[in-house]
Amino acid sequence: MNSFSYTRAGDVAGAVNEAATNRAAKFIAGGTNLIDLMKENVARPTRLIDITRLPLNRIENTHDGGLRLGALVTNADTAYNEQVEKRYPLLSRAILSGASPQLRNMATNGGNLLQRTRCYYFYDTATPCNKREPGAGCSAIEGFNRMHAVLGTSDKCIAVHPSDMCVALAALEAVVRVSGKSGDRTIPLADFHRLPGSTPDIDTNLGEDEIITAIDLPPKGFADHYAYLKVRDRKSYAFALVSVAAALETSGDTIKEARLVLGGVAHKPWRNTEAEALLNGKAATRVNFQVVAEAIMRDAKGFGHNTFKIELAKRAIVRALKHAAQMETRR
Amino acid sequence: MKNEPENRITLRVNGAEKQMNIAPWTTLLDALRDYLDLTGTKKGCDHGQCGACTVLVNGKRINSCLTLAIMKDGADVTTIEGLADGETLDPMQQAFIDNDAFQCGYCTPGQICSARGLINEGRATTADEIRELMSGNICRCGAYPNIVAAIQQAMQTIERSAKA
Ligand SMILES: Cc1cc2nc3c(=O)[nH]c(=O)nc-3n(C[C@H](O)[C@H](O)[C@H](O)COP(=O)(O)OP(=O)(O)OC[C@H]3O[C@@H](n4cnc5c(N)ncnc54)[C@H](O)[C@@H]3O)c2cc1C
Ligand code: SF4
Ligand code: FES
Ligand code: FES
Numbered sequence: 001m002n003s004f005s006y007t008r009a010g011d012v013a014g015a016v017n018e019a020a021t022n023r024a025a026k027f028i029a030g031g032t033n034l035i036d037l038m039k040e041n042v043a044r045p046t047r048l049i050d051i052t053r054l055p056l057n058r059i060e061n062t063h064d065g066g067l068r069l070g071a072l073v074t075n076a077d078t079a080y081n082e083q084v085e086k087r088y089p090l091l092s093r094a095i096l097s098g099a100s101p102q103l104r105n106m107a108t109n110g111g112n113l114l115q116r117t118r119c120y121y122f123y124d125t126a127t128p129c130n131k132r133e134p135g136a137g138c139s140a141i142e143g144f145n146r147m148h149a150v151l152g153t154s155d156k157c158i159a160v161h162p163s164d165m166c167v168a169l170a171a172l173e174a175v176v177r178v179s180g181k182s183g184d185r186t187i188p189l190a191d192f193h194r195l196p197g198s199t200p201d202i203d204t205n206l207g208e209d210e211i212i213t214a215i216d217l218p219p220k221g222f223a224d225h226y227a228y229l230k231v232r233d234r235k236s237y238a239f240a241l242v243s244v245a246a247a248l249e250t251s252g253d254t255i256k257e258a259r260l261v262l263g264g265v266a267h268k269p270w271r272n273t274e275a276e277a278l279l280n281g282k283a284a285t286r287v288n289f290q291v292v293a294e295a296i297m298r299d300a301k302g303f304g305h306n307t308f309k310i311e312l313a314k315r316a317i318v319r320a321l322k323h324a325a326q327m328e329t330r331r
Numbered sequence: 332m333k334n335e336p337e338n339r340i341t342l343r344v345n346g347a348e349k350q351m352n353i354a355p356w357t358t359l360l361d362a363l364r365d366y367l368d369l370t371g372t373k374k375g376c377d378h379g380q381c382g383a384c385t386v387l388v389n390g391k392r393i394n395s396c397l398t399l400a401i402m403k404d405g406a407d408v409t410t411i412e413g414l415a416d417g418e419t420l421d422p423m424q425q426a427f428i429d430n431d432a433f434q435c436g437y438c439t440p441g442q443i444c445s446a447r448g449l450i451n452e453g454r455a456t457t458a459d460e461i462r463e464l465m466s467g468n469i470c471r472c473g474a475y476p477n478i479v480a481a482i483q484q485a486m487q488t489i490e491r492s493a494k495a
Pocket of ligand 4: 434438469470
């Protein structure tokens with residue numbers, strides 16, 4: 001770890017000011033990703049701005065009937081929050097499928113959005129990586145790429161975003177609230193993370209001086225028909241190879257609305273609204289689920305070790321939709 | 332390192348107020364082991380992956396290797412050294428002995444602190460739930476079945492003494 005100076009932010013404006021005046025400064029919340037990356041010399045901030053004592057640690061109802069999750073509420077407190085469990089169980093499930101109890105007690109909602117890829121070359125400073133060092137080259141494309149992306153890749157980077165929470169947030173059409181030098185703004189979750197394109201070093205559309213203050217959940221929680229399916233190398237405490245957040249609104253056997261987001265397959269939570277819409281007005285049958293799965297994975301491209309993810313994702317989509325559709329009868 | 336910026340922090344460790352001068356990059360794990368000589372808490376991976384460094388901060392289990400000590404200024408920390416009451420072992424410690432829940436013992440302080448945190452959280456009752464919610468603690472010796480048995484025993488002991 002490099003040496004750095006430390007300051008504790010007293011208010012949001014102060015934190016934003018600190019970040020705006022020092023480009024090499026970084027916010028720190030739970031520290032579970034940043035400290036790890038600092039120990040590996042991948043992140044080398046010269047100053048840490050401790051934001052953990054800012055008053056962004058509440059979960060509260062919004063005027064429109066939704067729920068606001070403070071950026072500093074821990075992942076554990078969010079997943080076990082009574083309102084989240086009751087109204088947004090998909091989000092609870094997704095969070096609880098990630099990391100470990102200790103890490104969830106530390107990790108914050110803001111930090112979870114900004115966690116960086118687990119690509120092993122990104123972590124290994126002895127190998128070239130465009131995300132760590134723009135222009136250096138990508139070691140994964142022709143290297144060992146079992147965990148890497150099959151959708152939305154570029155010839156510069158094929159990394160995946162590792163978050164489970166964000167997959168559920170995308171399905172719920174969450175909105176990220178941020179505060180920066182030029183004021184406050186909101187960013188729909190779908191537009192928060194970027195595809196790698198020619199600038200894989202930039203993960204998100206958050207400005208350098210911007211701080212996440214909260215995540216808003218719209219009223220619709222899909223509590224009756226949802227599933228979070230995470231496929232991984234072991235039963236617990238592992239990142240997803242493929243994950244699927246499925247949420248359905250049904251009337252009888254007919255699907256009125258479907259939301260489907262994939263994790264572990266792209267540089268951001270992967271949603272294809274056109275493919276999703278194929279389910280509108282359709283019966284909840286295996287055949288219809290298969291049609292959507294094929295449509296979502298049509299443009300997928302494997303890189304050798306990760307090509308299995310394409311078939312795996314199709315099957316995971318079908319299974320997740322089946323679970324979501326059958327929930328009531330399973331109860 | 333030369334000219335380390337020193338920061339004075341206070342931690343309440345196992346019930347006693349401790350002041351120390353540390354650099355901002357000192358982890359809570361290193362502060363406990365190197366500054367307070369509390370070497371019961373172990374360093375396994377140093378990257379949040381194994382759970383050997385688990386301690387309780389304000390009653391919640393966390394990985395001390397990914398925690399900066401300076402960020403916990405004023406916090407209440409419980410380590411494995413703080414669980415026993417004099418010569419009387421904590422029910423969790425006793426249960427680990429009764430069930431032979433370790434071999435080399437390296438993961439054990441983290442397992443016991445984590446299991447203590449698990450009980451505070453109150454989310455696990457079945458063996459499956461215990462396994463899932465203890466997944467953050469890896470045991471290289473594979474003592475898992477006995478660890479689960481120990482936690483089940485301790486849960487009963489603690490529940491009984493709470494009722495009494
Ligand atoms: C062993 C291990 C296993 C894991 N497994 C999983 C898993 O299976 N699934 C999963 O989803 N995650 C997993 N994680 C990742 C974990 O969920 C993230 O590390 C965590 O959510 C990050 O949150 P944090 O508060 O600790 O962030 P920090 O490490 O404090 O910060 C991360 C980044 O976000 C920035 N930041 C933090 N808060 C804000 C804010 N409010 N505004 C602006 N910037 C901010 C920081 O500057 C930093 O760049 C795992 C982590 C580890 C170590
Ligand atoms: S996939 Fe992306 S993060 Fe991994 S080595 Fe290539 S450029 Fe780096
Ligand atoms: S030493 Fe902290 S988790 Fe391994
Ligand atoms: S007893 Fe040896 S690592 Fe668990």
